[in-house]
Amino acid sequence: ELKVEQNPLFLSMQEGKNYTIYCNYSTTSDRLYWYRQDPGKSLESLFVLLSNGAVKQEGRLMASLDTKARLSTLHITAAVHDLSATYFCAGDYTGTASKLTFGTGTRLQVTL
Amino acid sequence: DVKVTQSSRYLVKRTGEKVFLECVQDMDHENMFWYRQDPGLGLRLIYFSYDVKMKEKGDIPEGYSVSREKKERFSLILESASTNQTSMYLCASSPPLTGAKNIQYFGAGTRLSVL
Numbered sequence: 011e012l013k014v015e016q017n018p019l020f021l022s023m024q025e026g027k028n029y030t031i032y033c034n035y036s037t038t039s040d041r042l043y044w045y046r047q048d049p050g051k052s053l054e055s056l057f058v059l060l061s062n063g064a065v066k067q068e069g070r071l072m073a074s075l076d077t078k079a080r081l082s083t084l085h086i087t088a089a090v091h092d093l094s095a096t097y098f099c100a101g102d103y104t105g106t107a108s109k110l111t112f113g114t115g116t117r118l119q120v121t122l
Numbered sequence: 123d124v125k126v127t128q129s130s131r132y133l134v135k136r137t138g139e140k141v142f143l144e145c146v147q148d149m150d151h152e153n154m155f156w157y158r159q160d161p162g163l164g165l166r167l168i169y170f171s172y173d174v175k176m177k178e179k180g181d182i183p184e185g186y187s188v189s190r191e192k193k194e195r196f197s198l199i200l201e202s203a204s205t206n207q208t209s210m211y212l213c214a215s216s217p218p219l220t221g222a223k224n225i226q227y228f229g230a231g232t233r234l235s236v237l
Contacts, residue, residue: 019162041224052126052212052228053165060223098164102224108153108172108216109180110226114164 012037014101016113023089024121031097031116033082039101042082043110044073047096056097089120125149126229128213134235141200143232145213152218154196155226156180156188159210171196203236210234 013036023029033042044056057066059075059082066073070093072085082099096117100110129144147154153172157165157180167180169188177188185207189197196215200207210233214226 014164016164043225050230052230053214053226055225055227058223058225100165108218108224109155109167109170110224111167112157112165114162 012039012101012111014099014111014113016099016116018116019114020117022119022121025090026088028088029086031084033099033113035080035101041102042075043100044084045098045100053098091120091122094118094120126213126215126227128229128232130232131230132233134237135203136237137204139203141203143198143211145196145229146194147215151215153216154190155214156198157212159212165212205236208234208236
């Protein structure tokens with residue numbers, strides 16, 4: 011059974027600072043996903059990481075995947091207030107290819 | 123754009139009531155999912171369906187059932203609502219696994235309070 015753990019659960023950071031959210035998973039995952047959820051809104055797909063060493067970037071967010079370490083990271087560069095949201099990682103695995111297992115989420119608060 | 127619509131944003135029900143949560147998607151997706159979201163627990167899968175009239179239990183199916191009579195609609199049923207089912211419920215859909223991606227598209231959620 012795939013288990014996904016995120017840390018930290020809550021992150022308060024100042025604008026302009028850099029930080030990383032970590033996502034560990036317990037068994038082989040075929041793909042690793044990052045989603046964003048704004049307060050009161052639905053989840054929105056950010057990145058899909060398909061293979062070891064994959065790196066995806068959009069704006070101030072960069073996601074990477076290390077399948078050997080069973081670790082994905084979401085790096086935030088020079089945070090801005092608009093990035094305040096909850097970020098989830100999720101994995102899936104062969105055999106139940108349509109199912110995702112989500113982490114607990116990281117609530118990011120960027121203060122001015 | 124994919125649209126997943128949940129019929130209610132907020133619901134208040136009484137203990138013991140039968141509750142229906144409805145979800146409709148407009149992208150002809152085969153797969154549909156129901157999750158509940160609770161603080162500190164993330165999203166937990168209740169049920170999912172990969173075809174009309176097909177369903178599979180997720181991680182926390184107890185106290186819930188589902189119905190999928192048409193491809194675009196997936197209903198979550200609480201047969202006898204209890205206070206521990208107070209939560210945010212999220213519906214999602216996804217196409218068949220093609221191109222090595224499996225992105226799920228989510229509705230805005232239904233916040234259910236059971237009193």
